[in-house]
Amino acid sequence: SSELTQDPAVSVALGQTVRITCQGDSLRSYYASWYQQKPGQAPVLVIYGKNNRPSGIPDRFSGSSSGNTASLTITGAQAEDEADYYCNSRDSSGNHLGVFGGGTKLTVL
Amino acid sequence: QVQLQESGPGLVKPSGTLSLTCAVSGGSISSSNWWSWVRQPPGKGLEWIGEIYHSGSTNYNPSLKSRVTISVDKSKNQFSLKLSSVTAADTAVYYCARSLWFRDPPLYYFDYWGQGTLVTVSS
Numbered sequence: 306s307s308e309l310t311q312d313p314a315v316s317v318a319l320g321q322t323v324r325i326t327c328q329g330d331s332l333r334s335y336y337a338s339w340y341q342q343k344p345g346q347a348p349v350l351v352i353y354g355k356n357n358r359p360s361g362i363p364d365r366f367s368g369s370s371s372g373n374t375a376s377l378t379i380t381g382a383q384a385e386d387e388a389d390y391y392c393n394s395r396d397s398s399g400n401h402l403g404v405f406g407g408g409t410k411l412t413v414l
Numbered sequence: 415q416v417q418l419q420e421s422g423p424g425l426v427k428p429s430g431t432l433s434l435t436c437a438v439s440g441g442s443i444s445s446s447n448w449w450s451w452v453r454q455p456p457g458k459g460l461e462w463i464g465e466i467y468h469s470g471s472t473n474y475n476p477s478l479k480s481r482v483t484i485s486v487d488k489s490k491n492q493f494s495l496k497l498s499s500v501t502a503a504d505t506a507v508y509y510c511a512r513s514l515w516f517r518d519p520p521l522y523y524f525d526y527w528g529q530g531t532l533v534t535v536s537s
Contacts, residue, residue, distance in 0.1 A: 336519065336522075348460065350523060350524060353521060354521050393523065395515065402475065402476070405459060
C-alpha cells in the first residue's frame with residue numbers, strides 16, 4: 306500500500322509534550338521521515354531513520370516507530386513549533402514510489 | 415551546503431505543458447542521490463511527483479505517470495520537470511528536492527529542498 310494516514314490537527318499547551326502519528330503498511334518496511342512546514346516556506350526535514358535529527362534541529366524533536374505506526378514527539382513544545390508536519394516513506398509494494406501523509410496541523414496553545 | 419533553485423513560467427494555459435528546471439549548486443547532480451519533484455496545491459498537502467537518478471533512471475507517481483517526464487542535464491547540474499495536458503487541478507507550488515534512498519537500513523528522505531515556485535494554470 307502507498308498510503309500514509311495522519312490526524313489532520315493536534316494541539317498542545319506551551320511547554321508540554323505532543324505526539325504526532327503516521328500510519329501505513331509501508332512503515333513496516335521503511336522508516337518514516339518527518340518534515341516541518343511553516344506558512345509560505347518549504348518543508349524542513351526534522352527526523353529521519355530510526356531517530357536521527359539533521360544538524361540544527363532541536364533535540365526536543367524525536368522519532369519512534371512500532372509496526373505500521375511512526376511517531377514524531379516534541380518534548381516541551383515551543384511557540385515556534387506551530388506548523389504543519391508531514392510524514393514520508395517509500396512504498397513497500399515494489400513500485401518504487403515516494404509517499405507523503407496528509408499532514409498534521411500542530412497548534413501550540 | 416547543497417542549494418536547489420526552481421525556475422520556469424508561473425502561468426500556464428490549460429491543456430498546455432508545465433516546464434520547470436531545478437538548478438543544483440554546492441554539490442554534484444551525479445552524486446549517489448535521487449532528485450525529486452514534489453508539489454503542493456494551495457491549502458493542501460504534499461504530493462510526490464517523481465524522481466530521477468543521474469543515470470537517467472526514473473520513478474513516477476502512477477496518478478501522473480502518463481503526463482510526467484523528468485530529465486537530467488549533468489553538464490548544467492540541473493534536472494527538469496515537464497507535465498503535459500495541465501488543468502486547474504495542477505495549480506500548485508512545485509518543489510524540487512534531493513532525496514536519499516537506502517535499503518539497509520531502509521531509509522528514504524528529502525534533505526534539501528528548493529524554495530518552491532507557484533505555477534498557476536489559467537487562461
